[in-house]
Amino acid sequence: MTSKHDSTALPVINNFSRRAAVKGGFATLGAAAFVASISPLRQAAKQTTAAEFMQSHYTELSAEDKQAVIARLEADAKENYGADVTIADDRPIPGTKFVYAINLSVCNGNGKCVEACHKENNHDRSTNQSYIRVIEMPKGTMDLEQGSTTYTGTVPQPDKFYLPVQCQQCDEPPCVDVCPVQATWKEEDGIVVVDYNWCIGCRYCEAACPYHARRFNWKKPDVPADEVNPDQSYLSNRIRPVGVIEKCTYCLHRTRRGKLPACLEACPTGARVFGNILDPDSNIRWILENKRVYILKEELGTKPAFFYFFD
Amino acid sequence: MSSISASDPDQESHFISYPTFLGRALWSATEGSLAFYAWMTLLTAISLVGANAWAHQVAEGMIQTNMTDQVSWGLYISNFTFCVGLAAGGVMMVIPAYLYDDHQMHKVVIIGEAIAIAAIVMCTLSVVVDIGRPDRFWHMIPGIGKFNWPISMLTWDIIVLNGYLLINLHIVGYLLYMRYLGRTPNPVWYVPFVFLSIFWAISIHTVTAFLYCGLGGRPFWNTALLAPRFLASAFVSGPAFILLVMRILRVTGCYAADPGPARTLIQIIRVAMVVNLLMLVSEIFTLFYTGGAHASSAHYLFFGSHGHDGLVPWMWSSIALNLIGTALFFLPSAMDRSLVRVVACVCVLVGIWIEKGMGLIVPGFIPSTLHEIVEYSPSLIEWKVVAGIWAFGFLLLTIMLKLIANVFNAQPVPERTTVATGGGRG
Numbered sequence: 201m202t203s204k205h206d207s208t209a210l211p212v213i214n215n216f217s218r219r220a221a222v223k224g225g226f227a228t229l230g231a232a233a234f235v236a237s238i239s240p241l242r243q244a245a246k247q248t249t250a251a252e253f254m255q256s257h258y259t260e261l262s263a264e265d266k267q268a269v270i271a272r273l274e275a276d277a278k279e280n281y282g283a284d285v286t287i288a289d290d291r292p293i294p295g296t297k298f299v300y301a302i303n304l305s306v307c308n309g310n311g312k313c314v315e316a317c318h319k320e321n322n323h324d325r326s327t328n329q330s331y332i333r334v335i336e337m338p339k340g341t342m343d344l345e346q347g348s349t350t351y352t353g354t355v356p357q358p359d360k361f362y363l364p365v366q367c368q369q370c371d372e373p374p375c376v377d378v379c380p381v382q383a384t385w386k387e388e389d390g391i392v393v394v395d396y397n398w399c400i401g402c403r404y405c406e407a408a409c410p411y412h413a414r415r416f417n418w419k420k421p422d423v424p425a426d427e428v429n430p431d432q433s434y435l436s437n438r439i440r441p442v443g444v445i446e447k448c449t450y451c452l453h454r455t456r457r458g459k460l461p462a463c464l465e466a467c468p469t470g471a472r473v474f475g476n477i478l479d480p481d482s483n484i485r486w487i488l489e490n491k492r493v494y495i496l497k498e499e500l501g502t503k504p505a506f507f508y509f510f511d
Numbered sequence: 512m513s514s515i516s517a518s519d520p521d522q523e524s525h526f527i528s529y530p531t532f533l534g535r536a537l538w539s540a541t542e543g544s545l546a547f548y549a550w551m552t553l554l555t556a557i558s559l560v561g562a563n564a565w566a567h568q569v570a571e572g573m574i575q576t577n578m579t580d581q582v583s584w585g586l587y588i589s590n591f592t593f594c595v596g597l598a599a600g601g602v603m604m605v606i607p608a609y610l611y612d613d614h615q616m617h618k619v620v621i622i623g624e625a626i627a628i629a630a631i632v633m634c635t636l637s638v639v640v641d642i643g644r645p646d647r648f649w650h651m652i653p654g655i656g657k658f659n660w661p662i663s664m665l666t667w668d669i670i671v672l673n674g675y676l677l678i679n680l681h682i683v684g685y686l687l688y689m690r691y692l693g694r695t696p697n698p699v700w701y702v703p704f705v706f707l708s709i710f711w712a713i714s715i716h717t718v719t720a721f722l723y724c725g726l727g728g729r730p731f732w733n734t735a736l737l738a739p740r741f742l743a744s745a746f747v748s749g750p751a752f753i754l755l756v757m758r759i760l761r762v763t764g765c766y767a768a769d770p771g772p773a774r775t776l777i778q779i780i781r782v783a784m785v786v787n788l789l790m791l792v793s794e795i796f797t798l799f800y801t802g803g804a805h806a807s808s809a810h811y812l813f814f815g816s817h818g819h820d821g822l823v824p825w826m827w828s829s830i831a832l833n834l835i836g837t838a839l840f841f842l843p844s845a846m847d848r849s850l851v852r853v854v855a856c857v858c859v860l861v862g863i864w865i866e867k868g869m870g871l872i873v874p875g876f877i878p879s880t881l882h883e884i885v886e887y888s889p890s891l892i893e894w895k896v897v898a899g900i901w902a903f904g905f906l907l908l909t910i911m912l913k914l915i916a917n918v919f920n921a922q923p924v925p926e927r928t929t930v931a932t933g934g935g936r937g
Contacts, residue, residue, distance in 0.1 A: 237560075237563035238563065239566065240563070240566040244570040257650075333881060344882040345804065350883075365881060374726065380665040380666050380669070381657050400648070400650055400651065403584065404663070407726060407729065407875070407876070409728060410880050416580055416643065418572055419571070442572045
């Protein structure tokens with residue numbers, strides 16, 4: 201084929217112009233088919249503004265940037281959910297390290313904490329999402345394999361005890377280590393947060409967490425306007441975008457303003473204790489110093505800031 | 512008509528003549544018989560189905576997949592893991608070719624490199640379709656994004672996979688370009704890269720194993736054997752894939768190599784597969800003899816647990832296919848250009864695809880870290896996307912192979928060394 205051409209190694213095709221026309225036609229057809237096939241993306245692109253696309257990482261936003269971002273997010277909430285919300289930027293209180301403890305002798309598995317979390321944090325209504333899972337465990341074991349998260353009926357059952365699990369705000373958080381884009385980090389008061397506008401949704405943190413503390417927004421959260429909790433914070437309970445990870449933040453929009461987490465306030469048994477471990481007079485400090493304390497999966501070395509205790 | 516016989520390439524800058532070469536190569540690689548066009552049309556159509564499914568997934572959310580908060584990685588990451596192995600294994604023929612100076616292997620090496628390139632592209636696509644916010648892809652770009660290197664293993668994976676792609680593009684591009692110019696390739700410009708690609712091939716699969724085995728919360732993955740097992744199975748799937756590709760090229764009359772390299776590949780497969788099975792046995796022994804929490808995923812995978820057994824048929828099919836494939840590779844006729852060899856290759860490829868994907872990624876999540884059992888089987892959208900990724904990979908591979916065949920066939924056929932007939936070794 202190529203013998204008559206000296207300096208080339210590739211075959212030469214006759215009838216060049218006709219073939220070029222045919223190939224060009226097919227290439228155009230292919231390109232058009234490709235554009236048609238990805239046309240649903242236009243729908244998705246409409247939901248992302250240029251400002252949102254270009255937004256920097258939370259830690260790199262200036263005060264003015266933050267103001268603009270928050271104004272945009274508040275307008276989004278109005279437009280998409282019909283709700284008037286206020287989004288604050290709550291920062292850690294110096295000299296504070298938040299710690300949580302649950303009295304397993306008292307918790308009776310009523311699930312009020314799960315429900316309170318669902319409402320407080322503007323979770324998706326259709327999937328009944330919550331950051332808390334309560335495990336019904338047979339007495340006589342701490343092996344989670346024996347437990348059930350889907351228990352129904354009256355509580356407490358006489359032969360059972362109840363183990364609520366949520367983010368343990370680890371001091372050595374595996375979820376933070378694995379994130380490829382630093383979209384999640386641990387703040388000075390110990391709370392592990394996510395920048396929902398920076399997360400790429402790879403779900404590596406969800407695989408890394410030993411406590412099933414993280415949740416992914418598989419769809420756009422659905423919350424009716426009158427049920428939206430308008431009291432929001434950028435790093436906690438503002439309505440999350442689709443396709444990103446979220447998690448328990450010890451209700452930082454409450455706790456950093458001196459209030460208690462919603463799950464604690466909702467608990468009718470008084471099993472939950474929350475406070476600043478750096479305060480020597482705090483209730484939580486007394487409990488950790490005087491009670492028998494159990495740490496979930498302590499052997500993994502994640503150093504949780506979450507404790508279970510017994511009377 | 513054609514302007515292919517341009518001026519003497521020696522006088523042209525490479526900046527002009529290399530793109531010219533690429534353009535001509537692409538032109539010639541899209542020439543072929545009716546069957547070739549039918550094949551390419553089919554692949555394009557499947558790719559478009561996949562692209563469309565992915566676009567729907569992005570527009571409507573990943574609720575379109577069957578993944579859940581419990582099983583948060585599924586078919587996509589499974590396919591990714593297998594493709595990394597294919598890419599790593601694709602370069603394994605480089606070792607005999609260069610380390611042992613086996614000149615017959617050189618013609619096969621370039622095929623392996625082409626497979627590696629296509630496989631890496633498939634890896635990248637498998638990850639891109641798995642992320643919830645592909646529009647935020649730029650957050651991963653070092654410099655303008657926030658690249659969590661060196662702490663996150665995923666950032667290592669991004670580096671090694673892209674590096675591997677560049678190395679292989681360079682090697683394949685350089686060797687073909689030199690042939691096109693009618694020059695002898697200068698070893699300085701490719702031999703160091705070839706050796707680099709050997710180490711790099713090992714690194715891509717090791718780092719991919721580290722993604723999983725570094726997670727203390729997932730006992731099923733948290734084993735030091737994971738990386739060696741990945742490598743051993745990659746040294747099976749890579750050569751097996753090359754053998755199949757070489758068979759297709761020979762049957763279609765595009766490109767033929769001597770029977771020698773194929774026998775070397777089969778020797779590699781025999782050793783690697785035995786090592787892989789040995790490590791699998793060791794893993795199974797450790798899990799079940801010890802028992803406890805470490806065995807609960809394995810229990811679910813092999814026998815089902817608490818009435819859930821979605822992965823049991825997958826895993827036993829994988830074990831059966833791997834054993835049958837291995838036995839066939841040890842038959843003397845596997846050394847010939849026989850049907851046995853083809854069947855053996857298909858068996859181990861499917862077996863390893865399951866073993867590394869649905870049999871490794873999914874059971875890592877079942878039971879969940881709170882011991883909930885939520886089962887997973889891929890949705891139609893997920894199957895369409897993965898089919899699209901494979902079709903696109905084959906599309907790239909076909910074009911590259913066509914190009915390699917054109918460039919090589921245009922050269923005078925190198926003198927063949929005499930090969931003993933029958934090939935009844937082993």
